[in-house]
Amino acid sequence: MAEFIMELNDEQKEVRDWIHGFAADVMRPAAAEWDEREETPWPVIQEAAKIGIYSLDFYAQQYFDPTGLGIPMAMEELFWGDAGIALSIVGTGLAAVGVLANGTEEQIGTWIPQMYGTPDDVKVAAFCSSEPDAGSDVASMRTRAVYDEAADEWVLNGTKTWATNGGIANVHVVVAVVDAELGSKGHASFIVPPNTPGLSQGQKFQKHGIRASHTAEVVLEDVRIPGSCLLGGKQKLDERLARARERAKAGGGERVKNAAMATFEASRPAVGAMAVGTARAAYEEALEYAKTREQFGRPIIDNQGVAFQLADMRTSIDAARLLVWRASWMAVNGKPFTAAEGSQSKLFASETAKKVTAQAVQILGGNGFTREYPVERMHRDAAIYTIFEGTSEIQRLVIARTLSGMPIR
Numbered sequence: 001m002a003e004f005i006m007e008l009n010d011e012q013k014e015v016r017d018w019i020h021g022f023a024a025d026v027m028r029p030a031a032a033e034w035d036e037r038e039e040t041p042w043p044v045i046q047e048a049a050k051i052g053i054y055s056l057d058f059y060a061q062q063y064f065d066p067t068g069l070g071i072p073m074a075m076e077e078l079f080w081g082d083a084g085i086a087l088s089i090v091g092t093g094l095a096a097v098g099v100l101a102n103g104t105e106e107q108i109g110t111w112i113p114q115m116y117g118t119p120d121d122v123k124v125a126a127f128c129s130s131e132p133d134a135g136s137d138v139a140s141m142r143t144r145a146v147y148d149e150a151a152d153e154w155v156l157n158g159t160k161t162w163a164t165n166g167g168i169a170n171v172h173v174v175v176a177v178v179d180a181e182l183g184s185k186g187h188a189s190f191i192v193p194p195n196t197p198g199l200s201q202g203q204k205f206q207k208h209g210i211r212a213s214h215t216a217e218v219v220l221e222d223v224r225i226p227g228s229c230l231l232g233g234k235q236k237l238d239e240r241l242a243r244a245r246e247r248a249k250a251g252g253g254e255r256v257k258n259a260a261m262a263t264f265e266a267s268r269p270a271v272g273a274m275a276v277g278t279a280r281a282a283y284e285e286a287l288e289y290a291k292t293r294e295q296f297g298r299p300i301i302d303n304q305g306v307a308f309q310l311a312d313m314r315t316s317i318d319a320a321r322l323l324v325w326r327a328s329w330m331a332v333n334g335k336p337f338t339a340a341e342g343s344q345s346k347l348f349a350s351e352t353a354k355k356v357t358a359q360a361v362q363i364l365g366g367n368g369f370t371r372e373y374p375v376e377r378m379h380r381d382a383a384i385y386t387i388f389e390g391t392s393e394i395q396r397l398v399i400a401r402t403l404s405g406m407p408i409r
């Protein structure tokens with residue numbers, strides 16, 4: 001197991017500076033335009049693909065970095081650049097993690113490259129778990145997957161919502177119910193290959209923030225996919241369902257992870273790192289502004305009321321980053337989250353981003369309230385972090401249940 005270190009090594013610093021350069025030179029100048037257009041910034045994704053930031057290789061290199069700091073470092077820099085564009089760049093990663101967490105080696109090798117495409121023909125992927133009546137309450141999911149044994153095909157029916165890249169993705173990863181009696185333990189994840197008949201985009205949402213990222217409903221009508229598209233394979237699913245049925249008969253017992261939860265657990269520290277990136281961006285804008293804006297004949301930072309806010313902002317951001325790095329190191333090294341450290345990191349970092357961006361707006365005064373200054377956008381963007389991949393309330397539930405061992409509701 002790699003030791004937990006709190007400093008990037010020279011190689012990681014080089015990668016960080018390279019991503020930072022892309023975030024500062026390509027993403028920042030494009031941020032306001034794509035926020036207004038509320039469209040996927042394909043040209044920026046393509047630029048990222050050309051230099052290797054949008055690629056399976058880059059993602060895998062960071063994902064398998066034994067220090068655990070590769071992904072948080074990359075996420076922080078990209079989301080420092082711009083949250084909406086960055087989500088368009090890394091949204092594919094959530095689907096890729098869904099395959100990495102639940103898929104066989106063959107499935108990983110077949111589908112993840114198709115999620116990214118090539119620099120000349122970039123593609124994106126979508127992870128579809130949420131439904132109109134199943135957001136936090138994943139167990140209420142209704143999308144059904146039925147096995148047609150004669151054809152060795154699965155047939156999917158249902159409506160997914162809030163899917164990042166939903167409907168515009170080349171590859172969709174869909175979580176569906178295979179055994180309704182088992183609740184969330186009866187779920188499985190499926191690959192829907194490119195151009196599969198029956199999958200269509202429903203409503204595209206107009207959002208408060210991260211507007212450069214496409215969010216939409218995905219409608220599945222008699223979508224037939226080969227048996228090989230069940231992530232993990234049929235034998236593993238049958239064994240898992242048999243164990244879950246045994247435990248249900250015996251009245252509960254050991255917890256069995258469901259498919260969506262396996263994806264979210266691995267990705268929560270990464271979402272925390274995104275929040276750290278947005279928070280740091282807003283803090284830097286506010287610090288610079290406070291040093292240069294003069295009122296009453298002196299820079300506004302001369303007032304403790306402003307300076308102390310900046311001190312608190314920076315302290316929270318650094319604390320959030322440490323929680324994120326710890327959780328990410330634990331996840332990569334297979335150390336179990338005995339105190340829900342992944343959820344802790346996501347909870348604290350996302351709440352920090354919301355608070356820090358609001359403080360930044362306040363420090364910029366009237367300017368902070370206008371689209372002339374980026375903190376206005378950062379404040380809108382930050383609101384997503386306490387909502388997606390499990391709201392703050394759900395993170396608190398996970399933490400409290402883990403700590404107490406009690407079924408707190």
Ligand SMILES: Cc1cc2nc3c(=O)[nH]c(=O)nc-3n(C[C@H](O)[C@H](O)[C@H](O)COP(=O)(O)OP(=O)(O)OC[C@H]3O[C@@H](n4cnc5c(N)ncnc54)[C@H](O)[C@@H]3O)c2cc1C
Binds near residue numbers: 162164215
């Ligand atoms: C921009 C965006 C992108 C997204 N991308 C994806 C994606 O790519 N794939 C995907 O599958 N999903 C995605 N989501 C969905 C996201 O994960 C859900 O919105 C989130 O899980 C919350 O579900 P909900 O919106 O249905 O809220 P609800 O579950 O209805 O919650 C509403 C409120 O009630 C609170 N609440 C609910 N239950 C409890 C409880 N037991 N105790 C205390 N409070 C509770 C919640 O915390 C929240 O404040 C995305 C959402 C957005 C907005």
